[in-house]
Amino acid sequence: MCLDWIWPTACAGCDRPLAGRLCVECAANRPAATAPPAGLDFATAWAPYAGPIGRAVRRTKYVPDRDLGVLLSVRAAEALGPLMVDEAAWVPVPSPWDRRLWRGFSLPHLFVRELNRCRPQPIADVLAIGRGPRQAGIATWDRRANVAGRLRITGSVPPRVVLVDDVVTTGATATACADLLRLEGAKHVGIVALCDARSR
Numbered sequence: 377m378c379l380d381w382i383w384p385t386a387c388a389g390c391d392r393p394l395a396g397r398l399c400v401e402c403a404a405n406r407p408a409a410t411a412p413p414a415g416l417d418f419a420t421a422w423a424p425y426a427g428p429i430g431r432a433v434r435r436t437k438y439v440p441d442r443d444l445g446v447l448l449s450v451r452a453a454e455a456l457g458p459l460m461v462d463e464a465a466w467v468p469v470p471s472p473w474d475r476r477l478w479r480g481f482s483l484p485h486l487f488v489r490e491l492n493r494c495r496p497q498p499i500a501d502v503l504a505i506g507r508g509p510r511q512a513g514i515a516t517w518d519r520r521a522n523v524a525g526r527l528r529i530t531g532s533v534p535p536r537v538v539l540v541d542d543v544v545t546t547g548a549t550a551t552a553c554a555d556l557l558r559l560e561g562a563k564h565v566g567i568v569a570l571c572d573a574r575s576r
């Protein structure tokens with residue numbers, strides 16, 4: 377980013393000056409299994425959302441900052457890739473086209489690309505979602521219905537799926553995705569995320 381020339385780079389997670397976009401301490405997360413949302417077989421996250429990585433993810437999405445999204449994805453994929461199951465396909469959790477257009481990228485898709493570099497497996501970009509109310513601010517029991525009515529399948533669903541998302545908030549989106557994937561033939565569905573808001 378050209379501003380770096382004027383303001384040397386501070387860490388996007390902890391604001392430590394001259395630390396690069398993501399300092400060594402903020403990047404040093406150990407992936408952890410978290411509670412699988414309903415309908416899923418496993419869930420793994422690189423970092424808790426209530427920490428510096430959650431902060432960096434929010435910056436990535438709401439500034440928006442694609443370079444930071446790539447950097448977070450690279451670091452997370454290096455940590456998570458070796459833990460993943462064999463013979464599963466990466467399936468990015470979709471975001472509505474208007475939000476993708478505004479942001480200029482999709483963080484789950486950036487993350488899939490980096491995961492695939494560390495752990496080459498088929499990428500099945502088979503989920504799409506129509507526009508609708510944002511999940512933020514909607515109660516958990518309504519979130520699932522909010523997503524489910526707008527999700528659709530756009531391709532052939534593999535039997536073993538690893539959903540890839542930026543943040544697991546309540547798990548409602550993952551559950552809605554898993555329900556639909558299972559209807560279309562998936563037998564095993566897990567999720568891997570940069571952050572899980574349910575873990576500390």
Ligand SMILES: [Zn+2]
Pocket residue numbers: 387388389390391392395398399400401402403428
């Ligand atoms: Zn930091």
